[in-house]
Amino acid sequence: MVITPVEISIKDLVNGFEDNAENGVRAYGKKLDIRPPYQREFVYNDKQRSKVIETVSKGYPLNTMYWAKRKDGTFEIIDGQQRTLSICQFVNNDFSFNFKTYKSLQESEKSRILDYKLSVYICDGDDKEKLDWFETINIAGAELTKQELRNAVYSGVWVTDAKRYFSKTNCAAYNIGSKYLSGEMNRQAYLETAIKWISGAKNDGEIREYMANHVDDENAKPLFDYFSNVIDWVKKLFPKYRKQMKSVDWGTLYKLYANSSNFNPVELENEIARLMQDTDEVQNQVGIYWYVFDHDRKHLNLRGFSDQQKTIMYERQKGLCPMCKGTENENKKWDFSEMDGDHIIPWSKGGKTVLENGQMLCRKHNHEKSDN
Ligand SMILES: [Zn+2]
Numbered sequence: 001m002v003i004t005p006v007e008i009s010i011k012d013l014v015n016g017f018e019d020n021a022e023n024g025v026r027a028y029g030k031k032l033d034i035r036p037p038y039q040r041e042f043v044y045n046d047k048q049r050s051k052v053i054e055t056v057s058k059g060y061p062l063n064t065m066y067w068a069k070r071k072d073g074t075f076e077i078i079d080g081q082q083r084t085l086s087i088c089q090f091v092n093n094d095f096s097f098n099f100k101t102y103k104s105l106q107e108s109e110k111s112r113i114l115d116y117k118l119s120v121y122i123c124d125g126d127d128k129e130k131l132d133w134f135e136t137i138n139i140a141g142a143e144l145t146k147q148e149l150r151n152a153v154y155s156g157v158w159v160t161d162a163k164r165y166f167s168k169t170n171c172a173a174y175n176i177g178s179k180y181l182s183g184e185m186n187r188q189a190y191l192e193t194a195i196k197w198i199s200g201a202k203n204d205g206e207i208r209e210y211m212a213n214h215v216d217d218e219n220a221k222p223l224f225d226y227f228s229n230v231i232d233w234v235k236k237l238f239p240k241y242r243k244q245m246k247s248v249d250w251g252t253l254y255k256l257y258a259n260s261s262n263f264n265p266v267e268l269e270n271e272i273a274r275l276m277q278d279t280d281e282v283q284n285q286v287g288i289y290w291y292v293f294d295h296d297r298k299h300l301n302l303r304g305f306s307d308q309q310k311t312i313m314y315e316r317q318k319g320l321c322p323m324c325k326g327t328e329n330e331n332k333k334w335d336f337s338e339m340d341g342d343h344i345i346p347w348s349k350g351g352k353t354v355l356e357n358g359q360m361l362c363r364k365h366n367h368e369k370s371d372n
Helices: 010-014 046-057 081-091 107-115 127-141 146-153 157-166 172-180 189-199 204-214 221-237 243-247 250-257 265-277 288-294 307-317 363-371
Strands: 002-009 025-027 032-035 065-069 075-079 117-124 339-343 358-362
Touching: 002 010, 010 081, 010 107, 010 117, 025 081, 032 081, 046 081, 046 107, 065 127, 075 081, 075 127, 075 146, 117 127, 127 146, 127 204, 146 189, 146 204, 157 172, 157 189, 157 221, 172 189, 172 221, 172 243, 189 204, 189 221, 189 250, 221 250, 221 265, 243 288, 250 288, 265 288, 307 339, 307 358, 339 363, 358 363
Parallel strands: 032 075, 065 117
Antiparallel strands: 002 117, 025 032, 065 075, 339 358
């Protein structure tokens, strides 16, 4: 990978500046993508924008910015988006600094701004090198999310089409699926989720792999179709909507169970309704949507006895384990730390986490009991 330090004058930077809102923001003779289509909105406030203009008009240095060179010879800002936008917007008379717009400045003041040199690193290399590097510098800039970085690296027709489906205001993915997804759409969270769903990717490397394999596709329709199938399946199986459904990893459940005929919406709803009401015991309501498929209790994060309850039970039993009765440990007084709380009637049979349904067992017996 080649990283080239260059100086870019503000005069060259603002040349051809255009802000087409969601269709992107360009400058530098239209060769620089300041904000690619369907990316986050401008977030600097007036005070932050003014700081940038103050720095420039006093001739103080701004931190180095980072541009990525694309295959077609154009550039994309990786770090420095907000500063660059502030400068362009000021020269475009979009806001004033010290009660003055750019056009009301004296010629010498204008020249000082236009002649100001920005220090920019231009990065050119293969996808993996770029991404590694972007991620490293992004720690300092903290301007882009991981998916925004990946979009920059794998930019092209496919990514642009994917963003049209997954991150444009009122996009298709939003319209069908926003109730079932979490994260910020315009920070590319929906796109990231869709890629995870279709590819089964669990981490950054696997998401990149999928993107690398599709970077030259002519459109992202297959990705959207898959996403749409997942959402249709969810709506059919769980017609009653609950807000917890926003946080469920539907893509994984779809892969595991979409081909199974063992589940019907009425039975699922009955079980979900019952578990949702069990707010005393079920501490992870999102997990209910997993539990109804495999009935593994770990999804529910069932309530255990508190330290206070355990102390009361321990004193009540005088440190003896009721299940040790009739064994050599019948009269053994266990240390508090050697015992654990147990539900006499288990949760699956309706037992609650209350003192009347609790006892302390020695470790061996507690272990034996929770095994069956
Ligand atoms: Zn025991």
